[in-house]
Amino acid sequence: DAKTTQPPSMDCAEGRAANLPCNHSTISGNEYVYWYRQIHSQGPQYIIHGLKNNETNEMASLIITEDRKSSTLILPHATLRDTAVYYCIVRTGANNLFFGTGTRLTVIP
Amino acid sequence: DAMVIQNPRYQVTQFGKPVTLSCSQTLNHNVMYWYQQKSSQAPKLLFHYYDKDFNNEADTPDNFQSRRPNTSFCFLDIRSPGLGDAAMYLCATSPRQGVTFFGPGTRLTVL
Numbered sequence: 632d633a634k635t636t637q638p639p640s641m642d643c644a645e646g647r648a649a650n651l652p653c654n655h656s657t658i659s660g661n662e663y664v665y666w667y668r669q670i671h672s673q674g675p676q677y678i679i680h681g682l683k684n685n686e687t688n689e690m691a692s693l694i695i696t697e698d699r700k701s702s703t704l705i706l707p708h709a710t711l712r713d714t715a716v717y718y719c720i721v722r723t724g725a726n727n728l729f730f731g732t733g734t735r736l737t738v739i740p
Numbered sequence: 741d742a743m744v745i746q747n748p749r750y751q752v753t754q755f756g757k758p759v760t761l762s763c764s765q766t767l768n769h770n771v772m773y774w775y776q777q778k779s780s781q782a783p784k785l786l787f788h789y790y791d792k793d794f795n796n797e798a799d800t801p802d803n804f805q806s807r808r809p810n811t812s813f814c815f816l817d818i819r820s821p822g823l824g825d826a827a828m829y830l831c832a833t834s835p836r837q838g839v840t841f842f843g844p845g846t847r848l849t850v851l
Contacts, residue, residue: 672845718782725836725837
């Protein structure tokens with residue numbers, strides 16, 4: 632599976648949009664971009680995934696560049712409960728999840 | 741509504757005393773995984789079952805074993821826990837292709 636690069640940490644003001652970037656320049660054509668988050672002392676939580684098109688669900692939006700070499704996870708109105716480590720992972724649909732170091736997002740009141 | 745259940749949530753064992761962690765799922769997924777997560781690190785895949793087929797990661801120590809008696813249950817056995825095995829152990833499940841769902845984890849303390 633392709634490796635990903637994420638900033639180690641980010642801050643976001645409560646109520647503002649949080650934009651978390653991820654680089655995956657070696658992604659293959661059949662690999663999806665997955666996002667998970669892990670709130671302290673809990674199991675990772677699935678957020679969203681996509682292949683080529685932008686995706687949106689009740690939690691977040693995923694913007695994938697046209698060349699698929701990078702993506703951005705958008706939390707439209709960050710709350711204190713969104714403070715967590717966010718992992719961007721690329722994988723084929725059938726492959727295992729391998730975690731990188733992720734981005735520690737801190738939402739500030 | 742719990743989908744991936746891990747018991748217990750906290751487990752204390754003594755150095756060298758075998759310990760078993762349990763996981764069950766209500767999703768009827770083909771694949772079950774065990775991850776180890778040490779403090780301030782990302783989860784690390786230990787092994788997974790694809791139905792009854794066991795798949796070990798190359799760097800998983802022999803001290804770690806697993807059993808999957810049926811679709812719903814999977815166990816992690818640590819034969820002789822060392823202090824370095826203290827960690828959060830995460831169970832996860834997925835269908836053959838698709839989203840992987842995680843349990844809440846079991847935090848293991850080794851005294």
